[in-house]
Amino acid sequence: MAEKLKKSQLYTFGVGDLCFTLLATMELFYFSIFLTDHARFSLIIFSVILGVTGAADIICALVAGVVLQKTSLMQEEIAQPSNCLARRDIGMNTIFRGC
Secondary structure, rough: OOOOOHHHHHHHHHHHHHHHHHHHHHHHHHHHHHHHHHOOOOOHHHHHHHHHHHHHHHHHHHHHHHHHHHHOHHHHHOOOOOOOHHHHHHHHHHHOOOO
């Protein structure tokens, strides 16, 4: 039987999810202001850009999740930045959104 997580671990994951959601919402808000006010894109082009980048974000997250599930790290191995695929996902998401 699998061990249950402690309350402190559950709160830690919850705070991380909350902060990520807040930051992603702020990024989307400022990105939409940039596209409509500064870049002068119409709302149709704006919605297409957000749709394409959102779909790319979903695909990258799914692929990164599958790769991370299939990858097994040894107990002694320390997760180096080169081993973390999530950082590459964040970088590609930032590039695709043009921020």
